[in-house]
Amino acid sequence: MSQRPPADYLERRQPHIQPKSREFLVDYLTETHAELRLHAESLFVTVFLLDSYLDRHEPVEARKLELVGITAMFLAAKYEE
Numbered sequence: 001m002s003q004r005p006p007a008d009y010l011e012r013r014q015p016h017i018q019p020k021s022r023e024f025l026v027d028y029l030t031e032t033h034a035e036l037r038l039h040a041e042s043l044f045v046t047v048f049l050l051d052s053y054l055d056r057h058e059p060v061e062a063r064k065l066e067l068v069g070i071t072a073m074f075l076a077a078k079y080e081e
Contacts, residue, residue: 009051009054009055010022010054013054013055013056013057013059014054014059014060015059016059016060016061016062017054017060017062017065018062021062021065022050022054022065025050025065025066025069026047026050026069028066028069029043029046029047029050029069029070029072029073030043032070032073033046033073036077038073038077038080038081039080039081041080042073042076042077042079042080042081043076045075045076045079045080046069046072046073046076047072049072049075049076050068050069050072053068053072054068
């Protein structure tokens with residue numbers, strides 16, 4: 001995969017999302033990952049896809065952040081599993 005997005009991408013690109021919201025989402029995705037017993041690589045790819053999407057696309061509403069995260073997990077599982 002390519003490089004990680006810069007650490008400040010939330011401030012620059014996602015005005016509706018607080019860093020704490022991303023932290024809660026990653027915790028939720030980690031719990032879901034464990035519950036579904038996916039490969040470790042799937043979680044890494046999930047977080048990479050989430051960060052890449054948030055860095056490169058139009059602002060996401062805070063209420064749709066979980067949907068973006070779960071979609072990233074679905075795509076990562078399709079790729080890794």
